Amino acid sequence: GSTKINRQEYRYSQEIIMTSKKSNNHHRFTFAIDRGGTFTDIYCELPDKTSIVRKLLSVDPNNYNDAPREGIRRILCEFGPRFYPEDEALYESLRQSSEMKVPTKHIARITMGTTVATNALLERQGARCALLITKGFGNLLKINNQTRSNIFDLEIARLQSLYEEVVEVDERVILAKYCRPNESPYKNSDEFKTTSDTATKEEFIVLKPLDEGAVRDVLIGLKRKGITSIAVALMHSYSFRQHEVEVGKIAKDVGIEEISLASDVSPMTKIVPRGHTALASAYLTPIIQKYVKSFLGGFTKFEETTRLNFMKSDGGLADVGAFGGHQAILSGPAGGVIGYAKTSYTGEDPVIGFDMGGTSTDVSRFDGSLELLYNSVIADTYIQAPQLDISTVAAGGGSRLFLSNGLFIVGPESAGSDPGPVCYRKDGHLAVTDANLVLGRIVPDYFPHIFGPNENEPLDYDSAYKKFEELRESTPEGKKYSIPELAAGFIRVANEAMCRPIRNLTTMKGHDLSKHILSVFGGAGPQHACAIAMILGMKKVLVHKYGGILSAYGLSMADVVVEEQEAAANIFSRYDSSEEKFTTDSSLDVETKFGYLENRAIESLSSQGYDRSEIQLERYLHLRFEGTDTSMMTPYSVDQASNWFVNQYKREFGFVLKRDILLDDYRVRGVVLGARVEEDDV
Secondary structure (H helix, E strand, C coil): CCCCHHHHHHHHHHHHHHHHHHHHHHCEEEEEEHHHHHHHHEEEEECCCEEEEEEEEECCCCCCHHHHHHHHHHHHHHHHHHCEEEEEEEEHHHHHCCCCEEEEEEEEEEEECCCCCHHHHHHCCCEEEEEEEEEECCCHHHCCCCCCCCCCCCCCCCCCCCCCEEEEEEEEEEHHHCCCCCCCCCCCCCCCEEEECCCCCEEEEEEEEECHHHHHHHHHHHHHHCCCEEEEEEECCCCCCHHHHHHHHHHHHCCEEEEHHHHCCCCCCCCHHHHHHHHHHHHHHHHHHHHHHHHCCCCCHHHHHHHHEEEEECEEEECCCCCCCCHCEEEEEEHHHHHHHHCCCCCCEEEEEEEEEECCCEEEEEECCEEECCCECCEEEEEEECEEEEEEEEECEEEEEEEEECCEEEEEEEECCCCCCCHHCCCCEEEEEHHHHCCCCHHHHCCCCCCCCCCCCCCHHHHHHHHHHHHHHHHHHHHHHHHHHHHHHHHHHHHHHHHHHHHCCCCHHHHCCHHCCEEEEECCCCHHHHHHHHCCCCCCCEECHHHHHHHHHHHCCEEEEEEEEEEEEEEEEEECCCCEEEECCCCHHHHHHHHHHHHHHHHHHHHCCCCCHHHHEEEEEEEEECCCCCCCEEEEECHHHHHHHHHHHHHHHHCCCCCEEEEEEEEEEEEEEECCCCCCCC
């Protein structure tokens, strides 16, 4: 059957129960869960406000099907009878049967970060989908913007396209302002319809109306082929939405399950990133919904008792009914950024977040506000949506170790959690974790005893040491080293690989690295912290008490965020060459536009059960210099937005253009603040 979640029904049930949940949260469990590539970390606040942490292998098919749900089940079995003695028999039954659905009446909230969308995008395992685009532009997303990641590469290996089929829709609109009245056959012609009923209030000429019958036939044909997800990206839809909306209505009538309109997903200029973003949503959202449905299927009456939020790529939480695939690509590492930002930053020195897990290492920077990117490329896919500025390198505790012609090679292949490193007792591969174990940097007695067939054994030191001996004897170069020297050599290579993204985030952007604090977390982070700090010349390292599960802890403190945006096409500030200054255009009705978007954000958050007094609103403008295509998201305040944009532009590029400043779109960010960190939590 369909995996699509009924979003309206879920929100309606949330509205009904929210009043009782606000008063009863302190009597129930809350869970924050980060499902990584190797380990699933769980931070749980018990009904008496004390907290516990748990770790499970993310993949362990011999013992459970879903790690997050299994972690919740185990904690409820362990602590449920203590707080709810009247339900002791229920929890005893749950303990004895791993197939029994988990009761949710004592769970107030579950917050999750997931790598499901990330993995589906990287491995091209998303939903079967089709792209509907204006006729004549069928190859546009494949051509992209002609950027070459390596301009001298003679063999460029491109990833498979996200769409299975492309359909060219016979429709066309053009901007009237680019038609010269004396030359254009379209301007002022009775044959062609013109309209100014658009988001930007610009006048458009409809050269070719949408052929609804042809679109219906095409969609019926796609459904017969088993394609039930579509992305619609038509020319100028950032402002002229009518044709995309009509296609969406037809698709819904035909029975297409996932309909991603570019004008809804990313109502911004530039059809290439707008189309890619809509395509990512159509490709990944069904996978997210399938996972969510599977997760919820293991619980009883979930939507009637419990709030479920997912972490978005921008560091904010989204209601499960509003969680789209294009928002989920950095869902996994985003929790860690929130965790160190709320626990490590004191308002003085900027902080570098160093999150080293089992599969990869994520690096980011915080200096009082989250650093967001609004245009990024991930796995050959352009994403035009807010995402945290996180750099990832394929070096983690599970990165495999190789000796090749005397070279020490770390990764990018990962041992994962099944089979995992050699010391996991699953006949795995030699990895960074094995090197740290052999060097004495990991003490098996203090590491979770979750290995072996019964999940009750410690790490296997002897097997790791033996595997290093085999590696040393396998090559003539390896015999030159002792086992500790061999292990230390791999650690040095891994450390250098992890230093590169830190330099890119700081030195390459004009920041003094020595003035930063290194906040390390993730299961493997502290093992490498001092070496990384020494290489980079950093003087201070912070390790939080929840450093091993800081991503999960960050999820428990994250803000709930809703973003609303609308395109614009105006001159925001005019450059006065006589006085050499920028003057904001007084004819712009900025307040009305922001008021409209703020009401939409408030309505969205209110439908999730939040009170108006809890909601904070932030205003942004997307600005650029006339004649350029490099826009910057700028915080809005009266008479200060132009100065902020100019100063930021100069810091980023080293110069300022003496031109008018154009406004591309308005954006409002509605925020419900998460939990604050108490002093004794740090």
